[in-house]
Amino acid sequence: MNGQVRFSRGGLVALALCVLAAVGLTSTRSVAQGRVERGLAASADATIRIYNLSGSTSISGWDRDSVAVVAELEPGAGRFYMAGHEAIKLGVEPPTAGTTAGSARLEIRVPRGSVVWVKAADASIEVDGVEGGLDLYSVSGSVRVRGAPATVRAESMEGAIWIEARTPWLRAKTASGSIDLAGEVSDLAATSVSGTIRVVAARQARARIESVTGEVIVSGRPTRGGAWEIETHSGAVTLALAPDTDAEIDVHTFGGEVRSTLGRVLNRRTDDLAGSDWSIMAGAGGTSMTVRTFKAPVTIRPAR
Amino acid sequence: MRCEEVRGRLDEWVEGALGERQKEAVAAHLAGCDDCRAEARELEALLAAAADLPREIRPPRELWAGIDARLGDEPSPMVVPLAARRGPRRAGLPAWAMVAAALALVVVTAAVTTILTRNYDEAVALKLRRAGESAPPTAARDEDVPGADEARFLAASQELLAGLEAQDLSPETMEIVRRNLEVIDAAIAELQVALDRDPGNGELTRMLLATYQRKIDLLEQAARSGEG
Amino acid sequence: MNDRVDSIPGGPDVQGSDLVRRAQGGDRAAFRRLYEDHVGRVYALCLRLTGDPEDAMERTQDVFVRAWGNLGSFRGEAAFATWLHRLAVNVVLTDRRSAGRRERRAEAAAVMSPRYEPAPRAGLALDLERAIAALPPGARAVFVLYDVEGYRHDEIAEMTGIATGTSKAQLHRARKLLREALS
Numbered sequence: 001m002n003g004q005v006r007f008s009r010g011g012l013v014a015l016a017l018c019v020l021a022a023v024g025l026t027s028t029r030s031v032a033q034g035r036v037e038r039g040l041a042a043s044a045d046a047t048i049r050i051y052n053l054s055g056s057t058s059i060s061g062w063d064r065d066s067v068a069v070v071a072e073l074e075p076g077a078g079r080f081y082m083a084g085h086e087a088i089k090l091g092v093e094p095p096t097a098g099t100t101a102g103s104a105r106l107e108i109r110v111p112r113g114s115v116v117w118v119k120a121a122d123a124s125i126e127v128d129g130v131e132g133g134l135d136l137y138s139v140s141g142s143v144r145v146r147g148a149p150a151t152v153r154a155e156s157m158e159g160a161i162w163i164e165a166r167t168p169w170l171r172a173k174t175a176s177g178s179i180d181l182a183g184e185v186s187d188l189a190a191t192s193v194s195g196t197i198r199v200v201a202a203r204q205a206r207a208r209i210e211s212v213t214g215e216v217i218v219s220g221r222p223t224r225g226g227a228w229e230i231e232t233h234s235g236a237v238t239l240a241l242a243p244d245t246d247a248e249i250d251v252h253t254f255g256g257e258v259r260s261t262l263g264r265v266l267n268r269r270t271d272d273l274a275g276s277d278w279s280i281m282a283g284a285g286g287t288s289m290t291v292r293t294f295k296a297p298v299t300i301r302p303a304r
Numbered sequence: 305m306r307c308e309e310v311r312g313r314l315d316e317w318v319e320g321a322l323g324e325r326q327k328e329a330v331a332a333h334l335a336g337c338d339d340c341r342a343e344a345r346e347l348e349a350l351l352a353a354a355a356d357l358p359r360e361i362r363p364p365r366e367l368w369a370g371i372d373a374r375l376g377d378e379p380s381p382m383v384v385p386l387a388a389r390r391g392p393r394r395a396g397l398p399a400w401a402m403v404a405a406a407l408a409l410v411v412v413t414a415a416v417t418t419i420l421t422r423n424y425d426e427a428v429a430l431k432l433r434r435a436g437e438s439a440p441p442t443a444a445r446d447e448d449v450p451g452a453d454e455a456r457f458l459a460a461s462q463e464l465l466a467g468l469e470a471q472d473l474s475p476e477t478m479e480i481v482r483r484n485l486e487v488i489d490a491a492i493a494e495l496q497v498a499l500d501r502d503p504g505n506g507e508l509t510r511m512l513l514a515t516y517q518r519k520i521d522l523l524e525q526a527a528r529s530g531e532g
Numbered sequence: 533m534n535d536r537v538d539s540i541p542g543g544p545d546v547q548g549s550d551l552v553r554r555a556q557g558g559d560r561a562a563f564r565r566l567y568e569d570h571v572g573r574v575y576a577l578c579l580r581l582t583g584d585p586e587d588a589m590e591r592t593q594d595v596f597v598r599a600w601g602n603l604g605s606f607r608g609e610a611a612f613a614t615w616l617h618r619l620a621v622n623v624v625l626t627d628r629r630s631a632g633r634r635e636r637r638a639e640a641a642a643v644m645s646p647r648y649e650p651a652p653r654a655g656l657a658l659d660l661e662r663a664i665a666a667l668p669p670g671a672r673a674v675f676v677l678y679d680v681e682g683y684r685h686d687e688i689a690e691m692t693g694i695a696t697g698t699s700k701a702q703l704h705r706a707r708k709l710l711r712e713a714l715s
């Protein structure tokens with residue numbers, strides 16, 4: 001079954017038979033390896049679930065109603081599989097469940113409007129040009145997204161998350177990896193425990209950034225009308241904003257030091273027990289930015 | 305064109321970035337104005353000198369040793385070449401390592417549970433103390449809400465921990481979870497101390513709950529990573 | 533030395549990309565070779581952006597440490613030199629530690645000026661380096677990136693988070709101050 005195989009749309013019975021044949025054929029080989037190329041007809045808004053524990057998975061959207069995969073499997077990586085039409089499952093099935101003795105490199109083309117779900121252990125995940133929803137999970141691999149997906153949920157325990165996208169809804173979560181976000185996101189939330197979070201402010205209507213010890217850096221120019229909430233326990237917060245930013249910035253910290261060289265300080269109150277409260281007006285205001293830390297320093301300055 | 309206007313355009317003039325008409329106007333002015341012409345020459349000389357500056361300057365001291373000492377074992381895990389990942393990831397771990405990992409998981413879980421339980425007891429004691437000190441039970445309702453939340457968080461974390469224990473997570477994943485739980489627990493402990501000093505502080509209570517939420521998130525994320 | 537690096541502004545560099553691949557795989561010796569090839573360029577940039585050799589050396593180290601950590605995100609779309617260069621700009625201009633450090637150094641410099649004594653070279657270049665070091669930080673960054681390094685205003689805006697209009701205004705200011713300092 002090597003080489004490109006295409007199925008006509010609607011030929012579901014034939015499709016199922018072929019898939020069964022394909023699965024049957026590959027599973028008779030004890031160790032599938034080397035290069036595998038596969039194609040499969042898919043609906044334009046297919047839901048595609050991809051499993052690849054180790055190695056890399058790279059997905060890009062195209063303007064065809066089909067899924068095409070080039071898989072490079074190391075010996076011991078397991079068996080490549082793919083089946084379905086509206087709901088497609090594909091990936092590498094390890095020899096023993098949940099473990100793998102080799103990695104796989106998957107390059108996958110999917111219909112642009114697909115909803116894509118990816119699961120990885122230490123494999124990196126990269127998605128470009130998919131316009132349906134994205135759900136991407138890796139344990140220690142990195143996650144990279146570009147394009148204009150309908151929604152993005154990206155999680156990695158330890159890998160770096162990097163997203164540059166135009167999307168109405170984005171959730172990025174990591175324990176100790178870093179998060180880098182840029183693009184036009186209406187509703188954004190980024191959460192980490194100890195990883196650094198960097199966000200380039202632009203047209204966010206709502207943004208919520210939270211960490212425990214991870215540093216938070218917001219740069220760029222938030223568009224007027226947005227509402228930002230940033231909270232850390234001990235991760236330093238830096239707002240390095242365009243000098244002509246229009247924002248009301250409220251800072252509350254129990255034990256951190258606050259420094260601001262942007263806009264005017266309207267109000268500043270410090271109390272041994274209750275901590276410090278600062279109100280800063282940058283430009284004409286119009287964007288609300290709230291920063292809260294337990295003991296982290298907060299720096300507000302014009303971007304240099 | 306007046307001198308002021310010309311001076312304002314010289315930046316673009318020397319870069320050839322002006323439109324045809326403006327370019328002609330500036331040229332005409334420069335032909336007849338010594339001061340502005342001198343200014344333009346100076347600017348051109350500056351830009352030529354800037355472009356001629358050496359692109360490389362050797363640092364006065366050797367820097368490599370300091371860099372080398374700070375490098376991790378591997379660059380970021382993003383595109384680790386296939387070859388570097390060869391070999392069994394888990395299946396080939398010796399039995400003792402699996403046992404150690406399992407034990408570590410139990411210890412971590414127990415420690416977390418202890419901390420959670422202690423926090424819970426303290427929170428309850430605190431609430432009782434506060435209720436007794438300051439206000440009749442009806443007026444204390446606002447304070448009940450965070451207390452109730454805290455109990456809910458505790459129940460959720462314990463459930464999740466139990467779930468994690470049952471799951472066969474890789475030692476690498478458990479190690480990540482363990483490290484980050486430590487970070488979160490340290491933060492929770494600090495918030496507890498602060499809250500002890502200032503029990504009525506709503507903002508601190510909120511931060512404490514938000515930090516519990518981080519813990520739940522982490523445990524949920526870990527649990528998801530174990531699902532097929 | 534100059535020629536070699538300048539001759540590969542954006543194009544592929546077979547030997548270099550092999551080194552990059554090896555470094556991405558964790559080969560420290562390969563990374564050290566990359567360091568040797570690029571340190572002069574990175575240090576020159578850091579020096580001009582900070583106006584302070586000590587600060588610049590620290591920044592240079594930070595850049596290579598960061599580069600090692602981020603090698604995974606280098607995808608080979610641009611030349612490694614270009615990627616590293618942007619990383620350096622980022623490290624120097626957005627690292628929050630720089631601000632405090634720079635202020636402390638400015639205080640020290642006030643006592644023991646001249647603060648930055650470049651290696652002796654031709655007269656005009658020497659004066660120019662000194663004058664650049666004495667510029668206010670915002671104007672200095674834009675001048676170095678635009679007139680020395682050749683970035684465009686939109687690129688500078690993207691890298692530093694300032695508006696392109698601000699970048700142009702800062703450039704105008706820097707050029708004016710430099711001409712005054714050099715005349």
Ligand SMILES: [Zn+2]
Pocket residue numbers: 306307308310333337339340341
């Ligand atoms: Zn004139």
